[in-house]
Amino acid sequence: MGRTGRRGGYNGPVLTRYTLLAACFALAALIGSTVACQSQERPPNVVVILTDTLRANYLGVYGYPKETAPFLADLAERAVVFDRAFSTSSWTAPSTSSLFTSLYPSQHGVVEGFMMRRKRNNRLAKQGEETIALNRLPAGVVTLPERFRALGYATFGMASNPIIWDEMGFSRGFDEFRRDLKATADDFVEQVKAWKGRLQQSSPFFLYLHLNDVHGPYEAHEPYYEEQQDWLEDRRARYLSEIGYVDEHIREVYETLNLAEDTILVLLSDHGEEFRDHGGLTHFTSLYVELNRVMMMFHSPPMGLDPKRVDSNVSLIDVLPTLVDLVSGEPVVSAEGVSLAPILRNDEASEALTDQLRRRTLFAHRLPRYNPNPYWGAIWRHWKVIERPDASLEAYDHRSDPIEKRNLYSRDPSQVPARLIAALEEFKTREPVEAPSTIQVEVDEELERTLESLGYVQ
Numbered sequence: 090m091g092r093t094g095r096r097g098g099y100n101g102p103v104l105t106r107y108t109l110l111a112a113c114f115a116l117a118a119l120i121g122s123t124v125a126c127q128s129q130e131r132p133p134n135v136v137v138i139l140t141d142t143l144r145a146n147y148l149g150v151y152g153y154p155k156e157t158a159p160f161l162a163d164l165a166e167r168a169v170v171f172d173r174a175f176s177t178s179s180w181t182a183p184s185t186s187s188l189f190t191s192l193y194p195s196q197h198g199v200v201e202g203f204m205m206r207r208k209r210n211n212r213l214a215k216q217g218e219e220t221i222a223l224n225r226l227p228a229g230v231v232t233l234p235e236r237f238r239a240l241g242y243a244t245f246g247m248a249s250n251p252i253i254w255d256e257m258g259f260s261r262g263f264d265e266f267r268r269d270l271k272a273t274a275d276d277f278v279e280q281v282k283a284w285k286g287r288l289q290q291s292s293p294f295f296l297y298l299h300l301n302d303v304h305g306p307y308e309a310h311e312p313y314y315e316e317q318q319d320w321l322e323d324r325r326a327r328y329l330s331e332i333g334y335v336d337e338h339i340r341e342v343y344e345t346l347n348l349a350e351d352t353i354l355v356l357l358s359d360h361g362e363e364f365r366d367h368g369g370l371t372h373f374t375s376l377y378v379e380l381n382r383v384m385m386m387f388h389s390p391p392m393g394l395d396p397k398r399v400d401s402n403v404s405l406i407d408v409l410p411t412l413v414d415l416v417s418g419e420p421v422v423s424a425e426g427v428s429l430a431p432i433l434r435n436d437e438a439s440e441a442l443t444d445q446l447r448r449r450t451l452f453a454h455r456l457p458r459y460n461p462n463p464y465w466g467a468i469w470r471h472w473k474v475i476e477r478p479d480a481s482l483e484a485y486d487h488r489s490d491p492i493e494k495r496n497l498y499s500r501d502p503s504q505v506p507a508r509l510i511a512a513l514e515e516f517k518t519r520e521p522v523e524a525p526s527t528i529q530v531e532v533d534e535e536l537e538r539t540l541e542s543l544g545y546v547q
Contacts, residue, residue, distance in 0.1 A: 132416045133392060134288075134352040135237065136296045137408070138342065139188070140335055141181060141250050142304040142372065144361035145174070145382045147332060157313075157329050158336035160343070161356065164388055165396075168356075169433050172400045174385035175468060176360045179372050179455050182224065182252045184359040184405060185299070189232045189259065191409040191424035194454040195517075198525030199224040199257070200463070201456055220529040226258030227523040230423065233409050234295060235262030240417055243291030247272070247280055248299035256530050263297075274302050274338035281342050288346065293416075298342070303331045303362075305371055310334040325364050353389040353415055355408060366492065376453050376466040376475050378485075378493045387411075387433055394433050401446040402468055403429060423522075450512040467513040474498070474509050482510070 149156040150165045151172070177187040182201065183194035194200045201224055226232060234244045246263045249272040253259045260266040265284075269276065277298055288294045302308075307324065309316075313333030317323040339356070348354045361380045363369050372380050385403060387394055392415065406426030413421050414428035421428075427445065431438035453466030462478035473493065475483040484498035484505040497504050 131351070132240075132293050133389065134292060134294050134296070135242070135355075135412055135416065136298075136342075136346070136348055136352055137233075137355045137357065137412075138298045138339060139185070139300070139357045139359055140303055140339075140384070141299060141301045141359055142362050143332065143335075143358035143384055144379060145358065145384045146379070147329065147361075148384065150386075151384070155329075157332045160336045160340035161384075161386075164343070164356070165386060167390065167396050168354075168386045168388035169394050169396065170398050171385040171403050171429075172398055173402045174383050175402065175404050175451055175453065176358075176381045176383045177405055177453050179360045179374075179376055179380035179453075181250055181359050182257070183454065185253060185259070186224075186226055186257075188357070188359070188405045188408055189234075190226065190230050191406045191421060191426040192230065192522060193406065193425055193452050193516075196425065196519065196522050197227055197230065198521045198523065199226060200454060200525075220531050222527045222529055223257050225256070225526045225528055226261070227521075228258075228526075229523055232258070232262050233412075234297065236409070236413055236421070237295035237416075238262050238264065240413075242293050242295040243288070244295045244297075245284055245288065246297040246299075247277060248297075249273075249277075249301040250299055250304065253299050256528050272301075274300055274335050278338050278341045278345065281345055285345060292351075296346075300335055300338075302335050303328065305362075307331050308334075321365060324370075328362065328364075348388070349390060351391055353387065353392060353394075353412065355412070356384060356386040356388070357405065357408065358383040359405070374455070374457050374464070376455050376464045378473070378487075378491070381453050381466065387429075389415075392434075395435060397435075399432060401432070401443055402449070402451055402470070403446065404451045450509065450516075452513070452516050465513055465517060467509055467516070469506065469509045469512065472506055472509055474505065474513060476513065484509075 145151045147153050148158050149162050150158070150170060156162055176184045177193050178184045182199050186197050186199035187193060190197045234246060238244045244263045245265050246260070247267045247269070248259070249269055251270055254268050267280065277300055288296065307327035308331065309327050310330040310333060314330035315326050317326045343354070346352070360372055361382060362372055363377070363379050366379045367375060367377050369375065383405065404426060406424070407429050408426070410421040410424040410426050410428040411430055411433070413419060414430040415433070427442070429442070431442045447470065451468040455464040457464065457478055460478045464478060465476040467474045471487045473485045473487065477483070482498045483496045485493040485495065486497060
């Protein structure tokens with residue numbers, strides 16, 4: 090596919106052909122013919138698979154002592170694995186919005202999750218109805234699928250988390266988008282098989298799959314489940330069995346679409362899960378590392394992405410500009426994140442990018458369930474600072490304390506880099522890109538049952 094002599098890189102002309110081809114397909118969509126585009130080299134397909142609630146360090150790839158996801162482990166040997174990838178929040182709506190926009194939650198405005206409150210006002214109570222106020226993605230921000238459709242891609246998406254739906258703007262830019270609250274990983278595989286012919290005919294295509302199996306309540310999937318007597322350990326065992334179950338089906342998707350050929354595959358999680366690490370369960374509060382460290386892997390042998398481990402701090406906000414850069418060579422000027430393409434391709438700009446990532450501060454935001462004041466997080470090099478809703482600070486040095494158990498700020502604030510705290514204070518003053526908007530959505534019985542099973546009911 091026109092690789093240069095540089096290890097794993099593409100030269101300018103190839104990127105230019107991809108850019109021209111994208112323009113060709115965009116024009117073809119207007120005139121109803123793609124004949125003129127067929128003679129040019131196609132850009133790679135792009136597949137993004139996000140496993141909701143997948144805690145990174147519960148994978149063997151990220152250091153778990155037992156192999157919980159053998160296919161992901163095998164794939165990691167043939168992929169670029171980011172060891173220090175972080176989410177922008179610890180629940181799905183803000184995190185996925187950051188993935189789709191390359192903006193932080195306080196910038197894109199989607200700061201609340203999908204929570205139903207039992208307390209109703211009198212009018213709704215008399216009608217037997219309930220509504221949920223949902224944040225919406227900014228209308229003026231171009232989303233990940235919208236960008237790929239503009240580049241001439243056919244865009245397909247499927248999600249089983251109730252948060253990823255039309256009303257919040259997540260379906261914008263998809264030619265076909267399915268949201269099925271009952272869908273398991275089995276159903277995702279079947280849908281991919283049903284789409285296979287159309288995907289191949291539509292090449293290049295962009296496919297987004299958002300699997301929710303690993304989210305609670307956890308099922309015990311054989312043969313991955315090993316019953317434990319202790320309730321917490323058994324809870325963990327069920328969670329790990331969900332990981333094994335999803336891993337098996339990601340393998341099926343990979344084989345069904347032959348993703349080793351002409352494809353950029355990105356594997357992500359949106360946030361993690363807590364098992365009393367800091368006294369809590371699930372992911373309803375805080376920004377500790379078990380919740381905001383995520384899986385991030387890029388796999389594309391045809392694009393020359395040679396396998397390696399990268400220990401630079403990266404974020405979900407980096408995925409959009411990276412993918413757009415890889416397929417078109419164009420920068421995304423509105424992105425808060427940066428393109429990781431030079432590191433992925435190991436080209437001459439990788440050293441400068443590594444230095445840029447070393448100097449950069451990453452941020453996170455989390456709005457608690459019962460408190461209007463948020464948690465804030467900031468990460469710089471091996472340091473992490475968390476500001477709690479009461480404005481108290483915590484600081485952790487990941488070199489000596491990767492699981493964030495020793496709050497150095499409470500022991501000696503002078504140990505904590507002042508520049509990190511200053512960066513967080515400056516970031517908190519930034520305005521959203523648009524005035525945040527909300528929509529009221531009525532809850533029917535099916536949605537209420539789903540929300541209750543996921544713990545989204547107060």
